[in-house]
Amino acid sequence: MNPIYLDHAATTPVHPEVLEAMLPFYTAFFGNPSSTHSFGRATRTALNRFRDSMALSLGCLPAQLIFTSGGTESNNMAIFGVLNANKQGKKHIITTQIEHHAVLHPCERLESLGYEVTYLSVEPTGLIQIADIEAAIRPETALISIMYVNNEVGTIQPIEQIGHLARSRQIPFHVDAVQALGKLPLNLGTLPVDLMSLSAHKINGPKGVGALYISKNTILMPHIFGGSQERKRRAGTENVAGIAGFAKAVEVNLPKLESSQLKAAEFRQIMVSTLEQQLGSESFIINGHKEQCIPHILNISFPGVTTETLLMNLDLDGVAAASGSACTSGSLEVSHVLKAMKLPENVTASAVRFSFGMGNSIEQIESAAQKLATIVKRLRTT
Ligand SMILES: Cc1ncc(COP(=O)(O)O)c(C=O)c1O
Known part of the structure; x- marks a missing residue:
């Protein structure tokens, strides 16, 4: 059976073309992309190529993508990063009761640090109401974080409408799009979203690799310190093979x-x-x-x-x-x-x-x- x-x-499961795209980075192209010698330069060139191709598929600039260890890290980076960068000391977050734990638990942690979180309720269909978001907004709201597609029931939230509302109030808007990538068209060039979390292993890519999209005007405080990788926004030697797989998974899946x-x-x-x-x-x-x-x-x-x-x-x-x-x-x-x-x-x-x-x-x-x-x-x- x-x-x-x-x-x-x-x-x-990992797509065969994804695996094929990853293998050279465990063999011939093992150089550290931060090294200046030819081994490092070869890997750096490949890394740039992967970032460029993903950015093109998603409708954003390559510099707007930060590679991470997955959806969980991207969500944590977005939430802590935006709040820690808030110069006015705003301490209120709006999210929903149906987020993934990779959003809910960072929010709970923030509550223990003195932040206030509004967890919006949903309709029996899993949909949130725009009016509820509007009513929850306060002068001290520093972030709205709402998932695109719910991982348990598949309900799609009206992200575009929420984004317009957030923009009109100048509140950064984070979207956990881990379950939306490859399932819905995502055009970051037109979607009014400031931060978007993505993960490779939900689209036939490898586990342990993801990305966070950051719009031009969003300020983010890094939460991993060390080297200058990812334009000093996320320290640590890049998971080059994983990123190669992620880029290939996007290339294979999005057109289909x-x-x-x-x-x-x-x-x-x-x-x-x-x-x-x-x-x-x-x-x-x-x-x-x-x-x-x-x-x-x-x-x-x-x-x-x-x-x-x-x-x-x-x-x-x-x-x-x-x-x-x-x-x-x-x-x-x-x-x-x-x-x-x-x-x-x-x-x-x-x-x-x-x-x-x-x-x-x-x-x-x-x-x-x-x-x-x-x-x-x-x-x-x-
Ligand atoms: C909606 C959602 N957000 C975040 C995550 C976490 O992503 P990752 O497994 O890449 O850390 C998942 C994974 O189940 C998810 O479904």
Whole structure:
């Protein structure tokens, strides 16, 4: 039995072309890009090329991209960096209750340091309301940080509108776009966003590499000190092989955005219609917004069955799916995202996330959906 991987929102397999692009930086081109000799210069030239090609794909200037160790570091860098650079001593942040922990935990840390954080609530669809952001803005608001696509339910936030609001109030706007890259068109040349976090491993790139985009007028205090890399904004010898892989993943994935959306929509449709046929449309609930969502993430609840039992049975049957919840001391906590969406307990306690990507086929999705339906039927009768 070949296992079926439906957890692409957690991480993705590395694309063969990505691996190929990375290998030379573990062999022939091992020089330190900060070295002035020919070995270093060769790596530096390659690094510049990767930054240029990524910037071109994203519609920004190469100097506006800082390479990091991933989405988590980019989020931390954006949040601490903007607040530490605030000369007026503004100490208020606006974010949402459904952010990734890589935003929520830095915010909690800031609260312990005397900052105030407004965690906006969301609609049951996972959407935030622009009016709520507007109402939360204060004279001392130093940053708005809102994710583009939610990693658990796939809901897309109205980033452009929020950006215009933030610009009109001259408040820096950070967007965690880790789940949006490769799923939605991102044009940093036109999007009113000041900082954007990206990660390679969600788009068939390597783990442990990411980027933070910074707009021209945004001032950021570095939070890693040492060498002068990344224009003194992030010290440390660059992960050249990782960056080579990230650039290749962007190059391979971004032009295929539309076909990837269509394919994911087809997978989603197959999964849902199989469940409708097998279980009846009344017996499961799709979480998230019906239209404002990426098709790659499908979060479904099966009231009466627990997430943990479902995931375990799926795994035994060779289907890898996920819950958004963290596993603490052997049991699953209810997801903070579903809780913030104010869904009933039987919905939050039975939610499973399926996420589609490279390597998935129609046959796999049909098979996974059949297995899922059989498991749900069995669990409901025992
Ligand atoms: C929305 C979101 N932000 C941030 C991260 C963290 O990214 P990384 O794993 O590259 O640190 C993730 C990863 O799951 C994510 O989904």
